[in-house]
Amino acid sequence: MIYLKRIRIHLTRTFQEQQKPPQNENFEEPYQLLMQPPAGCTMMLRRDPPHLPTNLCLNEQEAIISRLYDRLSQCMFDFVATNQIPLPLDPRERLIQRPSDCDWIEWVHLLKQLAIKGRIPAHVLHHDEINQLFAVLESPLQLGRIAQSKVPRDDRTILQMVFAGIQVARLLQDSMGVDYLDMLYTGIENVCREKRALSESRS
Template sequence: MRPVERPQDREWTEWVYLLKRLATKRRIPARVLYNGQIKQFVTILENSLEMRHAAKHQSRPLKDDRNILQLISAGIQVAKILKDASAMKYLDQLYVQTEKQIQDRAAAARFRV
């Protein structure tokens, strides 16, 4: 087995599998999750795998920028469930910046037509 020294030493799918297993086996105490939302946490993790698969393989092409906003939103939900205020703040700022960039690009495209 490969040693883990940093989070980057594992793929996202490996972390999702581990977190799902810990959550479903009740190894993650409900008190560390916002409102004890273990089922929601597992659902968000599963959805993140779906989005990652779609982005990586393009078998189901990404339709538009909303997918990026969905990924960031999922991150915000995970940060909220894990009660990580600094991650929530960072991801919220990222969401706002990304949304603004999408709107600016759309506005520029309208003027080119």
């Protein structure tokens, strides 16, 4: 029985800590300031960024993210089960019996805890990349936080999320997961291409 309740409490505290504004720090050591660019260049740098193609509506994006996280949870479950990685027990919590017993964020936190405790041997990861584990797991999470704003994101952001998921499946040596997410990535590209062509034909 896994520490799901404790994981959720930890995640809540971590999120709250991330929302705190950073404290101002005064430099005590010598420092330098770089020369500012010309005024015209500064104005160009600060202008509104160009519009990036956004062909997927919010519902479509949320459906894609849901499929992505469901598949990544499956990857995590299969990885832990296949390699017989021991999970901590808590008599107050339920056993993990299926991928959906933990959401993707809980799986990430759990795997990071196991890695910190040395319960994940490097050889079970692709090319023994144990040092890359945290960064690879965090990437889809960071992009997912961007996508939670209930504002449609550009197509490239959604594709970046799926690509980050492919890297997770690759690191966990889950060929089926890589194939699934690669097909999802290709499908998104095709849908965006078709919508863009349709929009151009109407204009």
